[in-house]
Amino acid sequence: MLYPLFFVAVYLSHFRLLRLPYFWDEGGYYIPAAWDFFRTGTLIPQSTVTNAHPPLPSILLAGWWHLSGYVVSGTRTLVCMVAAAALLGVFKLAKTLTTAGVAAVTVVLTAIYPVWFAQSTLAHADIFAAAFSLWGLAFYFNREGAAETPSRLGLNTIYAAAMFSLAALSKETSIVTPAALALWEIVLLQKNRREPLSRRLHFRWIVALLAPILPLAAWYGYHYRRTGFVFGNPEFLRYNATANLDAYRIVLCLWHRFLHLFAHMNMFVPVVCTIAAMLIPVAATNSRPPISRPALKAIGVILLANWIAFSVLGGALLTRYLLPMYPLILLVCVNTWCRRIPERWPLLAALSAAAFLAGIWINPPYAFAPEDNLTYRDFIVLHQQAIRFIDLKYPQATVLTAWPAVSELNRPELGYTNHPIKTTPIQNFSLDQIQRAAADPGSYDVALLFSTKWAPPANRVNLGRQNESADTKYFDFHRDLSPAEVAILLHGEVVWQGHRKGEWAAVLHFPRIVEAALLPLQKPGDSYTVGKIHPPLPISPE
Template sequence: MKSQPQAAGKPAPKFSEFVAPVSHPLPLWILYPLFFMWIYLPHGTLLRLPYFWDEAGYYIPAALDFLHTGSLIPHSTLTNAHPPLPSILLAAWWWISGFTPWTTRTFICMVSAAALLGLFRLARSVAGNAVAAAVTILTALYPIWFTQSTLAHADIFAAAFTLWALSFYLEPYGSSERRNYIAVAVLFSLAALSKETAIITPGALALWEFVRLLTEGKASKEFPGAPSWRWITALLTPILPLALWYAYHYHQTGFIFGNPEFLRYNASANFTPLRVLLSLWHRAVHLTLHMNMYVPVLCTVAVLLMPRRPDETLPPIRKPLLPTLLVIVLGNAFAFSILGGALLTRYLLPVYPLILLVCVCIWKERLQRWVWLAVLTGVAFFAAQHINPPYAFAPEDNLTYRDMIVLHQQAIHILETRFPGATVLTAWPATTELEHPELGYVHHPLKIAPVDNFSPAEMEKAATDPGTYDTALIFSTKWTPPPGHFNLSRSSQGSDTRFFDFHNDVTPAQAAIILHGEIVWQASRNGEWAAVLHFPRVVEASLTPPQR
């Protein structure tokens, strides 16, 4: 790359003032097997679990449809216009390895390891090997990342491509600038084709590049890596393949963004100021407090309040890198305060590593023994995998999802063995678990009588038509602190019920009273519970002689 002349009367800023180039002699391909084993071995007891939640509800059926028919539009489940790349990759892997939960979860471990390798590349290029190792280990231990590392959701695919794209976007520049433009455009496009909301990050960065281009003016062209129309073009490139997918989806189904109910729940019903503000609050909690994330955040705040060391060197994160990371975090937080009917934490999966990167860089800048803060954070994250916080949360945020799966397996085994011809009253996701043997819960499909949830209102409604079912499978749909225990989410239950579909599940005893049945089996694990109810029906029968 040819050097550019300096602006008159003002020396051009050196790029070292913006990003600290770091030597990294160790090839990345050597690290990938280590990263894979780091993910695979701790998940050994989880690899043979049947499919869970949105896996069972959408992603596995959609990928099976592509494997069996080659159709990018799923037909065994409602289409919601999610891009098809996860289905294509899963189907290709099943074609090689066979279709079992173990092979699927092994493949997701491989994807998670690839994502962590991209994160390591990103952190190493801006802050060195020590920071990169710490950030990568902490990310792998963080409960939300840990659980998503075996679940076949689109979010882990999008996170992998996003982190690799950011590793090229934030790479210190040399002779490979053109390669970085191409890599960023391709990788962000693959992220968008994994999940449509992955377009948020390159969109926010394109806006940031445009603002820098306007504010920094001519002086910004005097050093490598300056904002430019080339970067804006590369960052906006993912819009094209995503638009082509939506055009194809519209041509095939008549809907651009999925069925109308899906669009209403995830977008059009969310545009109220109060809901957006409440969502922002929830997203702030998710990014700074949830699952013990408050430990590294509070450590960082404490470190920033300490006086600087006399021999302190320049910080590893320099402008405009720190504002760039802030743009990504805020862009995702604001976007996911509007998009998505459920405030699932996995939507923010690629953002958590960036927060940890900032924290670790500040620790290394201010403290000589910063490693102890990393150890403290790692212990806190490991504890959060097993110890639930004092508020309601989705089971997939830590290993509570394993407890839910095991309870469903036990309950469905009771139904299969004792009531094989029953019609089961239950709610999603058990409805799909009972109807589809390929998900790993039943050997043969069972008839179901679906309800929306296990709220008192839904149970009362089901009680008015008792002839449509003769058994029931009820379970906890979220983890909540037991009655009488400290509950931080109790004060927000009213707004959560109004805007985020929160409800209190009836207990098995309450369901038995409302539905006039008897509990034949119930169990609980670490706050999760499930129960099977039976309803002995009295049927009046009479013989009618045949007419001549």
């Protein structure tokens, strides 16, 4: 009965975002992969590079498009439905471990946490995996608060195995959570090995938690048979796994991931409030039930496993990989407030809610991914305006640009243009890449530049400035040249530019001079004209 309420709340709070074109990894992989399955029925993407991500999001998206039609608003409506289902899983989990009041506050704080809020309409695999993982945890923790009878154990293990299997088929890294819990159950099995009933219960949970490995292994076997690669193309495997096995990089990632879990996007507010509340003793008359110690230890195991795993795996330190972890952190925080400060804990909840709401629109004083709050909307709007300008002024142009604008221009189904536009791709707009583009001026006549990284302006506080050298070496951090600098290096002119809260985009045009000459052919009396493109001179287009 709560699901319609949750869905309406998510849908209405994101209503202005439902018609935005696809963003970043949506347009780079997930939507093209689902589009291929929708049109051809193939689980292996044909129009984009396959990277062995499991196919469940593509299947769900394609099935939904058969009902809604292939429209952006339909896709985002489905993601809202998935986000609402995930929040319902949070409520189920929290209510099992604590009270309905704590569960309701945890759901609200989760829904408005900037990272979760932004991901609630983006068609990344992570929101699908988060929904199934949270429901798997809800069934796993359903053993708390009552005796686990054989029939109840059987249902919980089956449901948990099914949910974690669906999570693994949504995003392969979701296997970390059930695998960590399986190891924890092995520890408990060794601890209680002399108790036959406990031994049997732990053994059944170990089997259920390891069961998701089977469908994931089956998918990789199918992928290998069709492509010859188990974990995707070699470049994808190198970027996300083998190139990350550097001791200093792992230590640096552990620090970044710790901040992502407990400080990023104002998460430090409820965490600091919780630390302060823990210094206050629990009143003897407080009858509010705490989260049991076994459940707290299991939550700690989950957080620890994901913290370490995502500090080793993944080339990009995207916070959406940690999406299922944020409700667990908030649940522990809210329960601690309720236990330690029973009269004033709503004030701490209100303070945290205000901090999260501010984080949705106000950017932090350090570099971050635009998809962590509504900065991604500014990115999309600027790209819409720039591509519309190119469509109107230079419809036959070849555009020099970088990913993801390459896909935005090449693929009309992403929602930016009605027809494919030719592109000359470069990696980014750093000095090195612009100099390479300058060496071949005849391969483009328009450039679409944009901010590939969000960072605080030069005259503002930047808490991450001291880490820029390490971030450049390990995390592809770079400085984009400004449109004016690129115009000077490429001998062009800025014909359009826009700015929104630190995001920017610009269109450059390059007037070309063509020298025509008549050259004799082999046959007497015949001739033809050839054109030679010279480096442009500083003159007007006329």
